[in-house]
Amino acid sequence: MIEPSSVIQMRGIVKRFPGVLASDHVDFELRRGEIHALLGENGAGKSTLMNILAGLYRADEGTIVVHDKPVNFSSPRQAIQAGIGMIHQHFMLVPSQSVTENILLGLDHPRFRLRLAENERRVAELGEQFGLKVDPKAKIWQLSVGEQQRVEILKMLYRGADILILDEPTAVLGPAETEQLFKTLRGMTTQGKSIIFISHKLNEVMAIADRVTVMRRGKVTAADVSTKSTSTAELARLMVGREVLFRVQKQPQTPGPVVLAIEDLTATNDRGLPALQKLNLQVHAGEIVGLAGVAGNGQRELAEVATGLRRAASGRILLNGENLTNQPVRRAIARGLAHVPEDRNRVGSSPNLSLTDNMIMKQYLQSPIGRGWQLDAGEAAAFAQRLKQSYEISAPSVETQARLLSGGNLQRLILAREITAQPKAMIAMQPTQGLDVGAVEVVHRLLLEQRQQGVAILLISEELDELLSLSDRVAVIYEGAIVGEVTDGDIEKIGQLMTGSV
Amino acid sequence: MSAQPSAPAQRALPFRVRFVPREIVPGWLPALVSLGAIVLALLIGAVILALVGGDPIAAYAQIARSSFGSVAVFSDTLVKATPLILVGLACAIAFRMRLWNIGAEGQFFLGAWGASAVVLIPLVSNTTSPWIVIPLMMVAGMAAGALWGFIPGILKARFNVNEIISTLMLNYIAIAWNNYFIFGMWSEGGFQMSKTFPKNAWLPRLADYARSVRAFSGLTTHLGLVFALVAAVVVWFILNRSRWGYEIRLIGDNPRAAQYAGIPIARHTVLVLMLSGALAGLAGMSEISGVVHRLQGQISPGYGFTGIIVAWLAKLNPFAIILVSILFGALILAGREIQPSGIPKMIQGIILVCLIASDFLLRYRVRIQRVR
Numbered sequence: 001m002i003e004p005s006s007v008i009q010m011r012g013i014v015k016r017f018p019g020v021l022a023s024d025h026v027d028f029e030l031r032r033g034e035i036h037a038l039l040g041e042n043g044a045g046k047s048t049l050m051n052i053l054a055g056l057y058r059a060d061e062g063t064i065v066v067h068d069k070p071v072n073f074s075s076p077r078q079a080i081q082a083g084i085g086m087i088h089q090h091f092m093l094v095p096s097q098s099v100t101e102n103i104l105l106g107l108d109h110p111r112f113r114l115r116l117a118e119n120e121r122r123v124a125e126l127g128e129q130f131g132l133k134v135d136p137k138a139k140i141w142q143l144s145v146g147e148q149q150r151v152e153i154l155k156m157l158y159r160g161a162d163i164l165i166l167d168e169p170t171a172v173l174g175p176a177e178t179e180q181l182f183k184t185l186r187g188m189t190t191q192g193k194s195i196i197f198i199s200h201k202l203n204e205v206m207a208i209a210d211r212v213t214v215m216r217r218g219k220v221t222a223a224d225v226s227t228k229s230t231s232t233a234e235l236a237r238l239m240v241g242r243e244v245l246f247r248v249q250k251q252p253q254t255p256g257p258v259v260l261a262i263e264d265l266t267a268t269n270d271r272g273l274p275a276l277q278k279l280n281l282q283v284h285a286g287e288i289v290g291l292a293g294v295a296g297n298g299q300r301e302l303a304e305v306a307t308g309l310r311r312a313a314s315g316r317i318l319l320n321g322e323n324l325t326n327q328p329v330r331r332a333i334a335r336g337l338a339h340v341p342e343d344r345n346r347v348g349s350s351p352n353l354s355l356t357d358n359m360i361m362k363q364y365l366q367s368p369i370g371r372g373w374q375l376d377a378g379e380a381a382a383f384a385q386r387l388k389q390s391y392e393i394s395a396p397s398v399e400t401q402a403r404l405l406s407g408g409n410l411q412r413l414i415l416a417r418e419i420t421a422q423p424k425a426m427i428a429m430q431p432t433q434g435l436d437v438g439a440v441e442v443v444h445r446l447l448l449e450q451r452q453q454g455v456a457i458l459l460i461s462e463e464l465d466e467l468l469s470l471s472d473r474v475a476v477i478y479e480g481a482i483v484g485e486v487t488d489g490d491i492e493k494i495g496q497l498m499t500g501s502v
Numbered sequence: 503m504s505a506q507p508s509a510p511a512q513r514a515l516p517f518r519v520r521f522v523p524r525e526i527v528p529g530w531l532p533a534l535v536s537l538g539a540i541v542l543a544l545l546i547g548a549v550i551l552a553l554v555g556g557d558p559i560a561a562y563a564q565i566a567r568s569s570f571g572s573v574a575v576f577s578d579t580l581v582k583a584t585p586l587i588l589v590g591l592a593c594a595i596a597f598r599m600r601l602w603n604i605g606a607e608g609q610f611f612l613g614a615w616g617a618s619a620v621v622l623i624p625l626v627s628n629t630t631s632p633w634i635v636i637p638l639m640m641v642a643g644m645a646a647g648a649l650w651g652f653i654p655g656i657l658k659a660r661f662n663v664n665e666i667i668s669t670l671m672l673n674y675i676a677i678a679w680n681n682y683f684i685f686g687m688w689s690e691g692g693f694q695m696s697k698t699f700p701k702n703a704w705l706p707r708l709a710d711y712a713r714s715v716r717a718f719s720g721l722t723t724h725l726g727l728v729f730a731l732v733a734a735v736v737v738w739f740i741l742n743r744s745r746w747g748y749e750i751r752l753i754g755d756n757p758r759a760a761q762y763a764g765i766p767i768a769r770h771t772v773l774v775l776m777l778s779g780a781l782a783g784l785a786g787m788s789e790i791s792g793v794v795h796r797l798q799g800q801i802s803p804g805y806g807f808t809g810i811i812v813a814w815l816a817k818l819n820p821f822a823i824i825l826v827s828i829l830f831g832a833l834i835l836a837g838r839e840i841q842p843s844g845i846p847k848m849i850q851g852i853i854l855v856c857l858i859a860s861d862f863l864l865r866y867r868v869r870i871q872r873v874r
Contacts, residue, residue, distance in 0.1 A: 309761060330764030341762060350756040357748065361763040364748055375745050 005032050007163060007194050008053070008084075013062035015048055022048040023059070024218040030163065035185060035195045037209035037227075039202075039239055041462055045218040046198045050165045053196075054086035055079035066163075085156025086165040089172070091148050095141040099123065099134055103155045126157055130191065131184045145271075146177035150184075164188070165196045170204055171296060182208050200239070200462075201294055202232045203499045214238040236495040240464045250448060255472065256285030259456035260306075260337075260425040265315035267305045275301035277480040278315065283425060283456040288447065290471030291460040294498050298480035299460045300342060303429045306458075307339045308332045319425060333362055338423035338455075340414055342430045344407065348414045351403035355395055356384035358402045358413060362421045391416040408439025415446050425456040432466060444470060464491060521866040532817060532864060539860035543853040550848070565846060568839035569832030577708065577721040581793060583824075583831030585610070585802070587730035588785035589809030590816065590823040591737045596778040597818055598741060599754045603775060605654065605669025606782040607806025608676030609647040613783025614790045615680050616646025618696060618797035621703045622688045628700040635702045639787055640729075647783015648776040650676060655775035659768035665775070673806070677799075684797055695798035705792035726788030731824070733781060738820040750774060782806060803834065815857050829853075 008030040015023035022045050030036050038046045051057045053064065055073035064071050066082045073079045076086070093102050100120045120136040127133055132150040140148060149169060156164055166185075170178045185195055185208060199205050205212060206227055212235065214222040222238045260283040269275035275298045283289045293299055304310035306317050308329040317324045324332050332339075341347040349358050360380050364370050368379045384398040391412050395405055402410065411431065418426065428447065432440040447470060451457055461467050467474050474486045476497035484497040548558035569579045589606045596603035617639040620626060626635050650672055657663035681694075688696040705725040712719035741747040753760040753767055760767060785805065794801055812830055816822035836846040 307762075308764075328764065328766070329761065330766075333764050339762065346756070347758045347762050350752055350759045352755045353751060357751070360748075361752070361759070364745055370745050373744055373746065375743055375748050377743060 006030065007032050007067055009065040010049070010053065011063045011065075013049060013052060013064075014060045015045075015052060015057060016060055021218050023052070025062070026215070026218070026220050027223065028053075028213055028220070029223070030194055030196060031211075032194055033189050033192060034210040035189055035197055035208055037197045037199055037205040037212045038215065039199060039205050039212050039235060040215035041200055041239060044200075044215040044239075046215055047167055048218075049215070050086060050167065050196065050198060053079070054084055054165055056086075080156070080159050080161060083160060083162045084165065085159060085161030085163070087149070087152045087156065087167065087169065089167045089169075091152055093140045093148060093151060096139060098137055098139055099143075099151050099154075100136045102140060102151060103158050107159070123154060123158065126154055130154075130157060131187045132157075144177075145172045146180065149173070149181070153184075162192065163194050163196070165198070167198045168200075169197070170199070170201065178204070202235050202239075202495075203501070205235065206232055216240075232499055232501070233492055233495055236491075236498075240491075250470070251452060253286050253451070253472075255287035256454060258282050259285045259320055260458065261316075261318040262302075262306065263316045263318070265302070265305060265317065266313045267301050267310060268313060269298075269301055275480050276305065276312075276315075279477070279481050281458070281475060281482055283458050285424075285456050286451055286454045287473070288451050288457040288459055288471045290467035290474040291458060291477055292464060292467050292474050292494050292498060293462075293477035295462055297477050299429065299477060301480075302477070303339070303342065303427050303460060306427055307337060333421070336422065336424035338418035338421060338426040340411075340418055340426065340428035340431050342433070342460075344410050344414060345403075349402045349410060352401055354384075355388065355393070355398045355400055355402060355405075355413065356380050359384045359387050359398075359417050362417055387413070387416045387420060406439075408435050408442070411435060411439065411443060415443065419446065419450060423450075423455055425458070426450060427458045427460070429460040430462065431459070432461070432463065440466075464494060516872070518871045520869045520871060522869055524865055524867050527864055535860045535863050536815075536857060539856040540853055543849065543856040546856070547849045547852050551845070561840065561845060564840055565832070565836040565849075569835045573717070574720055575835070577723045579828060579831045579835050580723045580727055581831075582834045583827040584724070584726045584730050584792070585785040585789050585805045586808060586812050586827035586830055587824055588726075588733055588788065589782050589805050590812035590827055591730075591733055591820060592778045592781035592785070593809050593813035594816070594818040594820065594823060595737055595741070595750070595781070596774055597754075597813055599750045599770065599774050600757075601658070601771060601774055601778075602666045603651070603654075603669050603778050604666055604810065605650065605672050605676075605806070606778070606785075606809045607802065607804065608669070608673035609650040609779040609782035610786040610789075610802055610806045611673075611676040611680050612650045612779075613643035613647040613786030614797060614801055615676075615683065615786075616783060617643035617787035617791055618683075618688070618699075619646075621699050622683075622696055622797065626702075628702065630702060632702045632704075632706075636705065636725075636791070639703060639791055640784065643783045643787030644780040645783070647786065648780040650783070651775035651777070651779020652772060655772035658775075659771045669775075680797070681799060684799060688797060690796075696796045698796045699791070703791060704795055705788065707792070722793075724788070724792035726792040729784060729788055730827075733784065734820040734824055737781075741820070746770075746773075782809070785809075811854060815854070 006029050008028070010026065010028040013023050013026045026045070026049055028049065038050065040046045048057065052059045055076040055078050058074065066084065071082055094105065100116060100123050103123055104119060123136040132154055134143070134147050134150045134154065140151065143151070153164065169181060173181060189195060197209055209227050212225040212227060213220060214225065214235065216239065262279060262281045265276050265279045266274070267276040279298070279302065281289070291299060301310060305312045308324065308327055308331065312325050315325070319332070319335050319337055322335060324335065324337070345351060360369055360383060363383065364375060369376055369383060381398055387393070388395065388398055393409050393412050393416065395409065402413070405413065431443050431447070435443065447457060447459065459467065459470060468489045468491065474494060475482050476484050476486070476494055478498065478500045483500065486494050544562065551558040551561055568575055570576050589610060592606050592609065593603060620635065620639045620642045626638065653672060654663070654665045654668040657668055658665045684694050684696060690697040707724045708718040708721035741750065749760065749765045749770060752763065753765060753770060757767060789801055790797060808830060812823055812826045816826045830850070833846045833850045840846060
């Protein structure tokens with residue numbers, strides 16, 4: 001038997017971002033004609049590594065060999081010339097132009113005269129050859145998301161790519177479209193293309209990939225794993241990490257009455273597809289309920305609907321018995337519903353405003369900061385100063401712009417703001433995402449203090465160890481509904497529930 | 503792998519220029535950079551004047567003399583600055599919320615029309631006390647301007663209509679609306695203007711008090727300047743010391759965070775555009791009641807558009823708008839004194855380009871490094 005030839009070899013890749021080691025001496029190998037999954041949680045460093053391979057970032061250290069030639073890309077153009085094409089999560093297409101026009105965009109040929117008919121024929125041929133059927137004359141805006149993705153793939157094939165990197169390609173697709181994509185990808189490998197498939201969805205990785213490389217916190221935790229000789233549970237363990245869970249001091253406590261009740265909640269996502277389907281969940285006073293689930297199963301929509309940021313199609317959200325369904329956000333805030341949003345920078349804070357302005361976001365209507373229609377700047381600054389001190393937010397002054405804070409400090413600010421409002425219930429989504437160990441500990445401590453105070457907390461997270469160590473109960477969300485609940489920390493069972501295999 | 507790519511062109515030089523993003527902007531820097539930009543602009547203008555055979559020093563002296571040279575001409579400069587301040591404030595408050603109100607010109611005309619309607623319908627007689635006529639004209643002018651802000655506001659809030667397009671187009675409608683009245687209903691003997699307003703509809707000028715204060719004799723500065731200065735204080739107070747202003751700033755910087763904080767963005771869109779329209783409308787009222795004293799076609803040399811530039815150059819700061827307006831007022835005035843009259847316009851353009859380009863220095867620090 002012939003040794004399968006490797007088309008890409010990355011050795012000792014290091015990439016530092018300010019305060020983060022995104023890629024820590026990573027090795028990666030891709031063989032000809034295989035589908036290789038790069039598996040890991042959000043922020044594990046998968047995309048960083050692939051962006052280096054596609055010429056978007058430059059590595060600080062390490063070597064890359066493509067087709068036995070060492071390379072050093074300084075732009076995506078050079079990567080494409082070497083046959084590497086990346087299809088990003090967010091498509092880069094011009095909606096008002098046709099498929100062929102989009103494919104030709106940025107190419108040196110045609111130089112001046114556009115023989116559109118001839119190019120359209122080539123696009124159609126290429127589509128035929130690789131099973132990527134799409135009308136070359138159609139305008140992009142007329143196409144479904146699945147078809148737009150095919151255009152992105154065609155774009156790379158047209159440029160002669162024989163190594164394709166797909167960054168979470170199924171995130172935007174429905175089940176039927178996903179199946180179609182998988183068929184196409186398998187077909188492409190028989191024609192000699194090699195594919196890297198970035199994902200954090202275990203069942204998909206098992207379905208499509210030949211081999212898997214698992215990453216966690218910027219490091220490779222397992223390489224050269226054959227999907228034939230592994231299981232979803234095994235991959236979940238590798239992805240989440242096997243090191244001893246970080247145990248936090250949690251006082252035993254009897255939960256009080258139900259504070260936050262979600263009944264038969266139904267809602268759609270941004271694309272108008274069902275995101276929540278008759279979801280039921282209750283959170284008691286003094287209890288942390290963890291919500292586990294693979295990203296994109298309705299977690300974000302649940303947090304948004306519950307806080308009033310998104311409309312519910314049906315069902316009810318009750319806070320201490322009061323119906324908050326489809327009420328203004330301000331009502332939920334006034335009734336004591338705190339919200340730690342998933343996106344600290346784009347939702348939870350206002351980057352160019354001062355710390356003071358960011359801290360009073362939920363207090364400015366009340367005395368002493370708000371006096372009638374006026375805003376007492378002195379009181380606001382004093383309030384901010386108090387929060388800055390008691391929550392140890394390190395910044396030159398309360399006049400500093402929020403965008404200059406580190407992730408951990410910004411999250412402290414947001415938690416300080418939400419906690420000072422003395423909430424009855426709190427919805428915290430991914431509160432420790434992207435934070436370093438020290439900052440994670442602070443966030444955990446603050447959440448547990450709130451639990452001690454009798455606040456009902458819904459903790460939505462993709463970090464299983466965080467959920468297990470903080471929560472009194474872990475509910476599992478799958479395709480917009482709660483599919484089960486785990487109270488004894490059975491990680492195996494959570495994993496099965498998360499992938500919908502129960 | 504090397505960490506820093508360096509272009510071959512840079513290697514030819516013994517040093518390398520790098521632009522490092524500034525994290526913290528010291529409070530004094532914007533003023534210094536703006537001043538430097540104006541000085542640079544004047545130098546560039548001087549070079550151009552010298553190249554075409556002119557005497558830059560004489561030209562600048564003439565400009566300075568004709569707009570700041572005496573109390574009388576400075577008074578005229580202030581007259582020109584008055585509508586610019588009000589329109590600049592109108593733009594600034596909308597821009598703070600990132601609402602691009604390009605319609606201050608139309609709101610200015612509607613304000614002028616609304617104020618005129620009080621006199622020309624007429625709602626008041628020749629003998630009504632000015633204490634009634636002037637406030638009535640102010641209210642009518644501001645209401646008409648606010649209406650011209652309400653239309654794009656409600657369209658944006660309800661149907662997400664781009665306010666740049668709607669405010670721009672409403673300018674043309676406003677001018678046509680005015681023309682309808684000055685050509686037809688209110689035309690004076692077929693001329694394209696209304697009759698002159700009775701004296702009780704005139705804003706008092708300094709010259710009106712020359713009998714008691716001799717120094718005021720001949721000075722054209724009118725009460726509109728006081729309106730403008732009060733408006734600047736009010737706008738500053740709204741933006742920096744009111745709950746509403748906080749909400750406007752929050753929406754302007756990050757609408758998603760504003761939504762998260764429970765702020766009704768749609769309502770604010772309508773209200774802010776109405777306030778913006780009302781301020782521009784007040785400018786229109788002040789101009790016809792304080793300067794022109796009749797409704798006619800030529801009441802604005804593009805104040806509404808210059809106001810955009812003024813607001814931008816003042817970095818949306820209400821008090822800086824006063825200073826920038828005076829500078830622009832001076833350049834407008836100098837246009838009448840200098841031949842060819844295009845020179846102040848050219849200088850205005852150069853100042854603008856330099857000021858906008860100087861913004862780069864606020865965001866980046868320039869480092870010159872020796873190449874190892």
